Amino acid sequence: MDLTRTEEQELIAATARELLSARAAAAGARAMDGDPAGHSADLWKELTGLGWTGLPFAEDDGGAGGDFLDACLLFEELGYALVPSPLAASVAACGMPIARFGTPGQRxxxxxxxxxxxxxxxxxxxxxxxxxxxxAARDGTGYVLDGVAPFVPFAASAENVLVAARLDGEPRAFWVDTASVTLHPVGTLGFDRPCHVELRDVRVPPDAVLGGDRAPADAISRFGAAATCAEMVGAAQRVLDMTVAYAGERHQFRKPIGTFQAVQHHCSDMAIDVLGSRFIAYEAIWLLSSGRDASQEVATAKAWVSEAYERVCALGHQVHGAIGFTQEHDLHLFSRHAMSTALAHGDANLHLDDLATALDLP
Incomplete structure (x- = not known):
């Protein structure tokens, strides 16, 4: 595994950081907190114009010819800037299963x-x-979907949703028009404006099912979890940067608090968690980009990064003290984000249980 970025990947990350830093005041989590859509439509148009929405897809399918790792650099920068966006849900959790398992016509x-x-x-x-x-149930040549899909991110902004439903007891993935479903917005700590998606006798044609087995439905969670890990890595890096900067600026007893050993230990522990999270997340992402079976690596990454990001936020609050809890400071927004993303696509306990089962551990 070689995680050294290419010149092109460095350019992608640098361009994304510059753009999102400039747009954060108008499109960041604080600005979008009261917006029903939860993200900036103007920024989405800009991202589309830059080709971000098609970055990991093949040119023959209308994309830019990159790969999943390239897209995860964007998700990381979205996390660093704390800019809510449906990019990961649309491109990773929805688009990548289609790119991997779709027919030429579907792609x-x-x-x-x-x-x-x-x-x-x-x-x-x-x-x-x-x-x-x-x-899902068979209905002639097509299918009928019933039930409720909970906590679907940015569902109110989406025109389509890739729904995992059980057909004869096995998970399958179906492409559904959101005009045929009922959305029930859910208030959560996160910034992804989730909805419970209610499907009642939703009929879909035979070519709306993706693949011939459960693999595409499993890929929704796998790619979604990996993309969330990249986002959490970026956000954790931002919390570390904010905390180190604050430790150099805040004075106590006529000295910067960063000169105190206890504060240095906190920052060191945060840095270790951020670096470890980056390595473990991008190993899983690299394997997915290479088309390999990365189920255990993704589970390991999601379990570790979810808890590490929360630890980084907790130590950040220790260093910042009371100011970090105030509405005016951004640290509490990252703490909300950490709690929300830790639950996205399965919490640490779920993935650790999956790993224990895969490894045949008692």
Whole structure:
């Protein structure tokens, strides 16, 4: 595994950081906190114009010819700037399963639309309630979907949703028009404006099912979890940078608090967690980009990064003291983000249980 960035990847990351830093005041989490959509439509148009919405898709499918790792550099910078966006839901959790398992016709039609700026999202089966979620039944040559897909991010902004539903007891993935579903907005700590998506006798044609087995439905969670890890890595790096800067500026007893050993230990522990999170996340991302089976690596990354990001935020609050809890300071926004993303696509306990099962541990 070589995680050294190419010149092109360095350019992608640098361009993304510069752009998102300039747009954060108008499109960041603080600015979007009261917005019903939860993200900036103007920024989305700008991202589409830059080709970000099609970055990991093949040129024959209307994309830019990059790969999933390239897209994760964007997700990381979105986390660093704390800019809410449906980019990860649309491109990673929805687009990548299509790119990996779709027929040529599905890729041309669906990925072409995503690359052109159509907002889509994905609805994996609920990880915290096994056996629940939407079901599918055959209806002639097509299918009928029933049930509720919970906590679907940016569903109100999406034109389509890739729904994981059980067909004959096995998860399958279906491409659904959001005009045919009922959305129930849910208030959460996060910034992704989730909705419970209610499907009642939603009929879809035979070519709306993705792949011939459960692999595409599993890929929704796998790519979604990996993209979330990249976002958390960027956000944790930002919390570390904010904390180190504050430790150099805040004076106590006529000295910067960064000269105190206890504060230095906190910052060192944060740096270790950020670096470890980066390595473990991008190992899983690299394997996914290479087309390999990365189920155990993704589970390991999601379990570790979820807890590490929360630890980084907790230590950041220790260094900042009371100012970090105030509404005016951004640190509490990152803490909200950490709690929300830790639950996205499965919490640490779920992924550790999955790892124990895969490794046949008692």
């Amino acid at each position: 041309e039609r669906w990925l072409g639309a995503l690359a052109a700026g159509t907002v889509a999202t994905a609805a994996p089966l609920p990880w915290d309630r096994p056996g629940e979620g939407p079901t």
